[in-house]
Amino acid sequence: MRMMMAVLLGFALTHVLCGCASTQPAARYELADVHPVSGRQGVCAEDGSYWVSGSGSLARYDANWNLVAENLEPFEGYDLEVNHIGDIDVYDGELYLGVEHFMDGVGKNIQVAIYDADTLKLKRVFPFRPDTGQQECSGIAVDPDSRTVYMTSWIDDESSEHLYLYDLDTGDYKGKVKMEPSPMWLQGIAYHDGSLYVTSDDGDADEDAPDHMYRVDISDGGETARVSLEKTFDDVARQGEIEGLTFDEDRGQFLLLYNRGARIVAGMPKGFYEGYSEELHEVYVYEIS
Numbered sequence: 001m002r003m004m005m006a007v008l009l010g011f012a013l014t015h016v017l018c019g020c021a022s023t024q025p026a027a028r029y030e031l032a033d034v035h036p037v038s039g040r041q042g043v044c045a046e047d048g049s050y051w052v053s054g055s056g057s058l059a060r061y062d063a064n065w066n067l068v069a070e071n072l073e074p075f076e077g078y079d080l081e082v083n084h085i086g087d088i089d090v091y092d093g094e095l096y097l098g099v100e101h102f103m104d105g106v107g108k109n110i111q112v113a114i115y116d117a118d119t120l121k122l123k124r125v126f127p128f129r130p131d132t133g134q135q136e137c138s139g140i141a142v143d144p145d146s147r148t149v150y151m152t153s154w155i156d157d158e159s160s161e162h163l164y165l166y167d168l169d170t171g172d173y174k175g176k177v178k179m180e181p182s183p184m185w186l187q188g189i190a191y192h193d194g195s196l197y198v199t200s201d202d203g204d205a206d207e208d209a210p211d212h213m214y215r216v217d218i219s220d221g222g223e224t225a226r227v228s229l230e231k232t233f234d235d236v237a238r239q240g241e242i243e244g245l246t247f248d249e250d251r252g253q254f255l256l257l258y259n260r261g262a263r264i265v266a267g268m269p270k271g272f273y274e275g276y277s278e279e280l281h282e283v284y285v286y287e288i289s
Helices: 002-018
Strands: 029-036 042-046 049-054 057-061 067-071 084-091 094-103 106-116 122-126 139-143 148-152 162-167 173-180 186-192 195-200 212-217 224-232 241-248 253-260 262-265 268-272 280-288
Touching: 042 253, 049 084, 049 280, 057 084, 084 186, 084 241, 094 139, 094 148, 106 148, 139 195, 148 186, 195 241, 212 241
Parallel strands: 042 084, 042 241, 084 139, 139 186, 173 224, 186 241
Antiparallel strands: 029 280, 042 049, 049 057, 057 067, 084 094, 094 106, 106 122, 139 148, 148 162, 162 173, 186 195, 195 212, 212 224, 241 253, 253 280, 262 268
16 A cells, blocks of 8 residues: 555656746756675765765775675664664765654654764764654765755655754754655655755555656745756566765766565565565665756
């Protein structure tokens, strides 16, 4: 039922967005390469290196996608119980993670955590504001222009209609922005060239229906932000679960983490599709024009 509702609502949102002349994509994306990776949650890039997050792991890759460092115990040093990492970002040699305790679609103990990008070890944590209405954290993005950290929520309720803002320098809560119209089942977020981009698990692998990426216009700095369809991912190897994203500013590329092979129930892998004995995690690399 959840997947069928996702398809119907995702189709409706896509139809609304595509019907508006002002919602043309900001760029064209040409698939250039695909790289298998060890994590299923997020990806980011800086200065010739790539980082990938699993639900409970961090990995660093060199410019040729060779694994050079890994942390399989990233939850050391927390005061609250956490077990899940979502989509990640990197800025100025530090990794930004949305960390929480997540089980069967329910999140708690949400924290903005900063790790050393080389050692992959925890450095510090932002104080989380539980009165913001945020119920889960699926992704995080750094906007160096406005000195803002943005967070998304995956849970399908009113909280997922907003982006949650924290000050990059002080860690203080800055407020939230309502997306209009609101994409559903958000998996990742990235900042690029004055806009935010979010990935939405609004397709259905059972029906070979693709997931999407949406662009969020934050240019006016208001309490609401217009959303438009940016890309439909009908060019992946097999429909599965869309995850994190990033823009490699050095190479002028767009990177997307996509999982295939596993059946996803309430946000967690529960068995495999025919022909698979494990879930595959791949980063799709697109040239931007």
